[in-house]
Amino acid sequence: MSESPWEIVIGLEVHVQLRTRTKVFASAPWGFGEEPNEQVDPVVLGLPGTLPVVNRVAVEQAILFGLVVEATIPERCAWDRKNYFYPDNPKNYQLTQKDFPVTLGGQVEIELPGPSRNVMGEHKMIRLHHAHLEEDVGKLSHSGSGSLVDYNRAGVPLLEIVTEPDLRSAAEAAAFLNALVTMLTQAGVADCDMEKGQLRCDANVSVRRRGDTQLGTRTETKNLNSISGVRDCIQYEAARQIRELEEGRKITQETRGWNAVNARGYVLRDKEDAHDYRYFPDPDIPTLKIARATVERLQKLVPERPFHRQRRYMEKLGLPYTVTSVLIADKALADWFEAAAAAYPQNPSGIANWVANDLLRDLSAATSAPDAFSEPSVAKVSLVDCRIKPAQLAGLVKITDEGVISKQQAKEVFAEMFRTGQDAGEIVNAKGLRQNSDAGELEKIIQEVIADPAVAKSIAEYRAGNEKAINALKGPIMKRTQGKANPAMIDQLLRKHLG
Amino acid sequence: MSDALHLLSATEIAQRLHAGTLTSRALVEALLIRYRNLNSKVGAFTYLSESDVIAQAEASDERRKQGKTLSSLDGIPVAIKDNIAVKGQPLTCSSKMLAKLISPYDAHVIEALRAAGAIIYGRLNMDEFAMGSSTENSALQKTYNPWDLARIPGGSSGGSAAALAAGFVPLALGSDTGGSIRQPASHCGVVGLKPTYGLISRYGLVAFASSLDQIGPMARSIDDCELLLNALASPDARDMTCFDQGQRTLLPPVAVNQLRIGIPRGILDKGVGQEVAAATRAAIDFYRAQGATIVEVDLPSSDLAVPTYYVVATAEASSNLARYDGVRYGHRSSQATTPVEMMTLSRSEGFGPEVKRRILLGTFVLSAGYADAYYVRALRARSKILSEHLAALEKVDMILTPTVPTPAFKAGEKISDPLQLYLEDIFTIPANLAGLPALSVPCGKSQHLPVGFHLVGAPLSEKKLLAASRVFEASHPYRHQQAPL
Amino acid sequence: MAKGFDIDHLAKLARLQLSAEEKALYSNQLSQVLTYFETLARADLPPAANVAQVIEESALRADIPGQSLGVEAVTKIAPASRDGQISVPRVVDDES
Numbered sequence A: 001m002s003e004s005p006w007e008i009v010i011g012l013e014v015h016v017q018l019r020t021r022t023k024v025f026a027s028a029p030w031g032f033g034e035e036p037n038e039q040v041d042p043v044v045l046g047l048p049g050t051l052p053v054v055n056r057v058a059v060e061q062a063i064l065f066g067l068v069v070e071a072t073i074p075e076r077c078a079w080d081r082k083n084y085f086y087p088d089n090p091k092n093y094q095l096t097q098k099d100f101p102v103t104l105g106g107q108v109e110i111e112l113p114g115p116s117r118n119v120m121g122e123h124k125m126i127r128l129h130h131a132h133l134e135e136d137v138g139k140l141s142h143s144g145s146g147s148l149v150d151y152n153r154a155g156v157p158l159l160e161i162v163t164e165p166d167l168r169s170a171a172e173a174a175a176f177l178n179a180l181v182t183m184l185t186q187a188g189v190a191d192c193d194m195e196k197g198q199l200r201c202d203a204n205v206s207v208r209r210r211g212d213t214q215l216g217t218r219t220e221t222k223n224l225n226s227i228s229g230v231r232d233c234i235q236y237e238a239a240r241q242i243r244e245l246e247e248g249r250k251i252t253q254e255t256r257g258w259n260a261v262n263a264r265g266y267v268l269r270d271k272e273d274a275h276d277y278r279y280f281p282d283p284d285i286p287t288l289k290i291a292r293a294t295v296e297r298l299q300k301l302v303p304e305r306p307f308h309r310q311r312r313y314m315e316k317l318g319l320p321y322t323v324t325s326v327l328i329a330d331k332a333l334a335d336w337f338e339a340a341a342a343a344y345p346q347n348p349s350g351i352a353n354w355v356a357n358d359l360l361r362d363l364s365a366a367t368s369a370p371d372a373f374s375e376p377s378v379a380k381v382s383l384v385d386c387r388i389k390p391a392q393l394a395g396l397v398k399i400t401d402e403g404v405i406s407k408q409q410a411k412e413v414f415a416e417m418f419r420t421g422q423d424a425g426e427i428v429n430a431k432g433l434r435q436n437s438d439a440g441e442l443e444k445i446i447q448e449v450i451a452d453p454a455v456a457k458s459i460a461e462y463r464a465g466n467e468k469a470i471n472a473l474k475g476p477i478m479k480r481t482q483g484k485a486n487p488a489m490i491d492q493l494l495r496k497h498l499g
Numbered sequence B: 001m002s003d004a005l006h007l008l009s010a011t012e013i014a015q016r017l018h019a020g021t022l023t024s025r026a027l028v029e030a031l032l033i034r035y036r037n038l039n040s041k042v043g044a045f046t047y048l049s050e051s052d053v054i055a056q057a058e059a060s061d062e063r064r065k066q067g068k069t070l071s072s073l074d075g076i077p078v079a080i081k082d083n084i085a086v087k088g089q090p091l092t093c094s095s096k097m098l099a100k101l102i103s104p105y106d107a108h109v110i111e112a113l114r115a116a117g118a119i120i121y122g123r124l125n126m127d128e129f130a131m132g133s134s135t136e137n138s139a140l141q142k143t144y145n146p147w148d149l150a151r152i153p154g155g156s157s158g159g160s161a162a163a164l165a166a167g168f169v170p171l172a173l174g175s176d177t178g179g180s181i182r183q184p185a186s187h188c189g190v191v192g193l194k195p196t197y198g199l200i201s202r203y204g205l206v207a208f209a210s211s212l213d214q215i216g217p218m219a220r221s222i223d224d225c226e227l228l229l230n231a232l233a234s235p236d237a238r239d240m241t242c243f244d245q246g247q248r249t250l251l252p253p254v255a256v257n258q259l260r261i262g263i264p265r266g267i268l269d270k271g272v273g274q275e276v277a278a279a280t281r282a283a284i285d286f287y288r289a290q291g292a293t294i295v296e297v298d299l300p301s302s303d304l305a306v307p308t309y310y311v312v313a314t315a316e317a318s319s320n321l322a323r324y325d326g327v328r329y330g331h332r333s334s335q336a337t338t339p340v341e342m343m344t345l346s347r348s349e350g351f352g353p354e355v356k357r358r359i360l361l362g363t364f365v366l367s368a369g370y371a372d373a374y375y376v377r378a379l380r381a382r383s384k385i386l387s388e389h390l391a392a393l394e395k396v397d398m399i400l401t402p403t404v405p406t407p408a409f410k411a412g413e414k415i416s417d418p419l420q421l422y423l424e425d426i427f428t429i430p431a432n433l434a435g436l437p438a439l440s441v442p443c444g445k446s447q448h449l450p451v452g453f454h455l456v457g458a459p460l461s462e463k464k465l466l467a468a469s470r471v472f473e474a475s476h477p478y479r480h481q482q483a484p485l
Numbered sequence C: 001m002a003k004g005f006d007i008d009h010l011a012k013l014a015r016l017q018l019s020a021e022e023k024a025l026y027s028n029q030l031s032q033v034l035t036y037f038e039t040l041a042r043a044d045l046p047p048a049a050n051v052a053q054v055i056e057e058s059a060l061r062a063d064i065p066g067q068s069l070g071v072e073a074v075t076k077i078a079p080a081s082r083d084g085q086i087s088v089p090r091v092v093d094d095e096s
């Protein structure tokens, strides 16, 4: 495949609703599903005489995000007014941070899709320019000749995360958003539920000939509200720009919209119509001094970064890539795994397999269908309700490893543990599942099996040096012990008898 | 005796209520009679619910009977400038834009007054959105100076000053962005204080220019002014620029013979009327005779104050007044078919000429390509003005000037010349830019019209300013002169 | 100091519709005021403005829900409403 002569350059501005109980500058509550205009107080409505008061938790969530992405937390941050008239904007200015944002710089590690699902893809660091704390606007809906405004969403805290133009493809943009969502949710900063509009994205796209060092003229597409929308829009827009340039036309710097229904972009306004936002420092909110003690306190809440965790699992615990990518996608699941592995450090791989396969499968089946908008195959599972506790799974793996029960029996025990929350040992005792380790009885069965002419060929092969041929004898032995035999002991006795 | 109830000071009323020789209801009824007879001449009030104020007075008398009096303000009427929110009452800002708005909430100062038992007594006329120095910019009605009904009362708190001078009410709230309490106080012969920025919560004060606006007390005497100030100045978590408990310790008063008073060099030479200058000199001589030290001070950037003020104030105003668009409340044009048209027409119909002029000016000084030359430079000039004032106030306790260069002008005289009108505020503006407390005290007459002097002090020096002027007031009892109504 | 201003552009930015007379009047008055502002352009000023007020985190609001106005109070003061929402002429360019 020959490389395209064009390079795509993408920068994203991501708006995330922070997880707080009240609005960013008003104590009115917010949350999904309320009746229109029920989450509105005099401040949210911008009634004359009202004033903003900054929500401490919103600031702390923003700082915590900054620490998660290794950003600089400046000594001071301040708010500005962005002036523009729109019916969903109660004051006709938006409180935002232009010159002194709450975080500066930072980076997000992304993983590009690998050659196959089982193989790790290329990793890349995407630099952030900054993140700032601002307020959301109300919601417009249209009916006939009119529009209706609901201000419930007005004033909801938004963190606007702005990247450097470091992304080079639609796939990278999608990978970035996935990584960002993972970090935001794992830190408890935001829920990122795109169905509820909790994450929205503006995409700045330009193209240039490979090797050029100057950036091309960019366009900004506003208000993309799903990761697939971002991917489709970037593909569309890059293709459009390349076509324009190849046909000898110029790209105009413009603001665009995206129609997700017909998967087409359209022009909202060109540079001539660009807003003059008349930014100035908000005189109602003093400059905020961020104490270093606050930063240190929040630093302790920063969870291990997902890819760091993945490398640790692979390198220190010897887990395979596929299992680690399932675990790290869900912080609660990974934490659960680590608790189990700590209770039985001898076999982290065995525990990881149970968690990533059996536990996750049974939890998903027990929970409702996974969220249609969460694009990576991260099932929304509730470990809180899980009856099995980490130490109990560790116990199951331990008795399996010790040969107390067979792997086959362990599956049965696991199912019972998942249902009842009992310890593995209790179930094994109650069901009489203890694996047969009586050497005398086993030796008798083995002698009978060896004598069977049906296996003579396998025995000959084994004796001729084919190690694997011995396995053909194990099935019949297991069958005659009804699965209760200890596989290690079978192996040992077989070898003794076959000399 | 009862026919003179309208001249009593709040302090005297409090004594009589306490002694049981007067009830709040009797007081309010006397004041209502005066209101009915004379408000149509003066035009101070734009709204007053007689049944509501009588009910409040009765409730106060009932509390007193049960020994549950809330404070020394209990039962005493306070009239409210129409840009301070009172739940269930109009909040018009004397604008067509908000002519029909009933406030669904109380300002912090209103909550504080209610907690003190004061009677929330009617709404006072003002320049539209507090923009003006004559109260002629009201879209609702005209207000006249009780000392000469052909003249303006000053502004923008013209209704507040006129109501006090007319004996409608003993106490009133005003707001001051560039002199809007002190200038009408001077023109109407009453006391007006603009507190240190941050001392009184702005929650519920309709914003004109947020970094300059302060609510302040207005009264007919220094004691009354201080009584009202004490009731208003308390922490409020709803205004982030309002001081919290630990930041609001007022500086102690200074004895008059220890006082150092600064006079800006050459202050009386340019543009100050002869009689205003004479009254100011007399006040300076008085303080000197009392043993105060009079010092000349330099404030080299004084000539920057007015342009700096108009850049900062209009910039903030253009943004603060953007919310009046006919969408959520207030006037909505019936002519519009698109949201842009609706907002544009609602604003064009709802705002008066001075408001439009300032919105346009403020929009310009913030606009792309001009903000650095105007708005950003004005912020730098503001810093310079502040540091010069703080440096001067290291050497002296307070700075004394006239409040206004000339006495109240005739209605209609200056309204056509905005620039000349802006110069009315030349002495009062620096205190707003620097966030300093400032007080206007009646000090004499220019012909038949009152004039005041103006004191500016260091942050939180309100008690110093009040104590110094109390000494003056004691030997210059102008308040006992009644406006000839 | 730059002095030119475009009254039509300013009026559009400020969402004001001005008659021809108003445009002439305001243009005239604005240019007078801006001429007066030239003292600012000539003044020797500090390189940057001071930060007016600084607060610490303790001055921020705890994240504890307070009272809403209630949809009735919101629609009561609204010039036009339907089904608990504020109604306006149809918004075409739906971006924010």
Ligand SMILES: [Mg+2]
Binding pocket: A013, A202
């Ligand atoms: Mg953006």
Ligand SMILES: [Zn+2]
Binding pocket: A015, A134, A160
């Ligand atoms: Zn934003």
